[in-house]
Amino acid sequence: MSLMQQLNGKALRMGIPLSVHLDITYRCNERCEHCYLDHDDHGEMTTAEIRALLRDLAEANVFFLVLSGGEPLMRRDCFEIIEYARTLGFNVKLKTNAVMIREKEAQRLRALGVEQVQISVYSHRPEVHDAITKLPGSLKRTVAGIRVMRAAGLKVTLANVLMRSNSRDSDGVRELAAEVGAHYTLDPTITPMMDGSTSVLQHRISADELRGIFNDPTLVGDAESFCAPPPPVDDGIREGLPCSAGHTACYVSPYGDVYPCVQFPLACGNVRTQRFVDIWKNSPQLAEVRSIRGKDLTTCSSCTHLGTCTRCPGLAYMEGNMRGPSTADCEKSFVRTGIPTAGMLARASAGQVPHRAAPGLVQIQSL
């Protein structure tokens, strides 16, 4: 067992929120077509409030801190927040579009000991990337920011969210990552907006394109093993936890709202009215999330994919039931293995169609 696994196990046993994702603003200088956020400022936490929150998080033994947004550098106090977080001993990872990062900012991030910077890059082609961000010149500025960060010695990851509009550009982004010495991750997940609106889901790639990704050994390793039928469900899986959300990880919004995860908009409390540790320990909502085991899931508990599905309880919650299936993850499990999920079969028998017309899923309706 790796040290990281041991650390996660210890955090789970002790009820420690090992990882917290903190969005310090929802404001952004880009307007990405698939973004799930409302970019207006509805009363962000002040610098003093964020400093107090960071002290509380340190006291709760949070170790990994993801600072993100919106675009975190839209806040004038962004570096002050990062510096304070670092003096409190957090491992800080920053998510940014790098548009506002020049040499001076890159050097400062390096000096502050930021462990990693993650940057969204949608394409190696400006006409595609800029059309998604709706900010002319954004790819050029983002790549310039990536280069100065790499020159400063920062570890950089290019996060490539894959959508219909850029589905053919993943190889180009991968080549760009290799050229600048950055890591590369690909994510085909598009989530509904925080208010539950599903309009952005139209940007999800097709099932055929998803199948291509799942069968690409340069992305998934051993594709045959990755796409193999799931192993039999045993008691360990039935007693297992759906994911780390609310167990060893959580999310705090720029307004101080605490959620189990950035993709799980179940309000558990607000740090403006309660201390973080009180919310973490006493929130009834978090208690409910923590009580759920594989065997408790409606529909999914009888699914053959239970042990291998990437089922996101947050996406399931946004569909109306945190114990229910997540349509997007049902689709992924099916596309990956060719074996229908219990959720798909239940929807088909109820005469429901998936969230969007997915050509590869049409056959399910006849089952």
Add this chain to the structure above:
Amino acid sequence: MKEIYIARSSAVASRVLDGEIVIMSATDSTLFSLSEVATVIWQAADGHTPLSEIVRGRICAEFDVTPDAAYRDAKAFIDDLARHGILRVSSQPIDSDGLRLSIPVGSGSARTA
């Protein structure tokens, strides 16, 4: 014997979890979990206290170990952490390299700077 001075790098993250210090280097993202003895060395690595004094005054005073063996083990531990950019080692006293990190103390708490 030439004196050795050790200082914690500012490019690390650290926490005390269940009485055990966990450290991650921003340089190479390596995660460390320190033993009790290593924790003493880590906490005493202020850049100004010679290693021999840390071994004599802290390790030999708190643990049942001979000075020679303690020094040898401490040196090996220090070399390992230095390779990962977690500790800075010098034959001269070391000043801060910038950021002043709080040092996690005790069990389950963090002291602010």
